[in-house]
């Protein structure tokens with residue numbers, strides 16, 4: 143186990159000056175992190191924020207308190223709709239608006255059976271950015287979002303699919319590597335960044351996610367052409383996060399190697415791997431897969447129902463960990479950067495440190 147770090151005073155970032163038009167042509171505030179802000183300008187303008195840092199939606203964690211805190215800190219919060227009903231999403235958006243007047247987004251899971259009703263809720267609230275996650279956006283979904291003037295942010299595992307989504311109207315892309323917490327793809331962030339950024343970043347807005355715990359990494363991806371970054375694990379245990387104290391303690395104790403990807407036990411049942419802290423729940427997932435595979439074999443359910451059952455398992459297990467604090471049998475989803483999360487801190491402190499680390503790295507170049 144890792145030793146807990148001692149809290150150090152943050153470098154003072156100073157008051158923000160009036161907006162100016164800088165050499166890159168984009169208006170942004172005079173900051174104490176000019177190099178980082180210049181590289182983030184395109185992403186910041188797209189999101190309508192000061193720093194092009196998204197806090198990726200985290201089911202049960204990314205609710206109004208954390209989302210508003212992220213946006214109030216000059217970054218971009220995203221509500222995790224997850225399995226919420228349209229009524230619940232409606233309340234969550236209204237609750238977030240009561241806590242911030244800054245831009246924030248909503249993350250919708252493409253396989254949600256009420257996806258188009260959820261889009262309608264976003265339209266009613268004039269949400270500025272909708273993130274479509276969890277699979278290829280179904281026909282008409284990008285158009286339905288753009289119809290009320292919102293920007294669409296998508297994920298894509300291949301460059302070909304990314305290009306297709308941009309042609310279909312997507313406005314920005316998140317590439318997310320396997321170091322991330324939650325549902326993951328097979329390729330690391332460093333490889334995705336080397337493949338996608340040279341191919342797409344000149345013409346498109348691309349955010350990099352997965353495994354980012356410090357500003358030096360942010361600086362590197364910005365230099366490679368990223369418009370900004372998305373972090374989840376680093377923000378999950380902020381003071382403003384409603385996650386249970388036991389969930390937070392599990393994060394503070396964990397090392398990178400404790401955040402492991404789930405394994406697929408039956409080749410006929412394709413399950414999307416999930417990265418979480420190893421515990422008893424990890425074994426329960428193996429048992430769950432066997433149970434679902436048997437039901438599939440016996441013809442009691444079809445493949446679609448099998449996959450939905452797996453997803454419901456995760457949603458329930460994550461809720462038990464985040465809300466109830468059951469970190470033994472619940473799912474403590476966390477990315478490999480969890481080793482860099484050692485104490486509870488306000489979002490503002492986390493953001494200031496990330497920006498300063500990035501700036502110091504760029505200044506040393």
Ligand SMILES: Cc1cc2nc3c(=O)[nH]c(=O)nc-3n(C[C@H](O)[C@H](O)[C@H](O)COP(=O)(O)O)c2cc1C
Nearest residue numbers: 198199200201275322323324352353374375475477
């Ligand atoms: C606890 C947890 C829950 C998550 N839930 C979701 C989710 O509901 N939808 C989604 O698109 N991504 C989800 N993610 C992924 C994050 O949005 C983000 O992309 C990811 O955490 C970035 O990588 P990092 O964890 O290495 O910072 C989750 C991540 C964590 C840690």
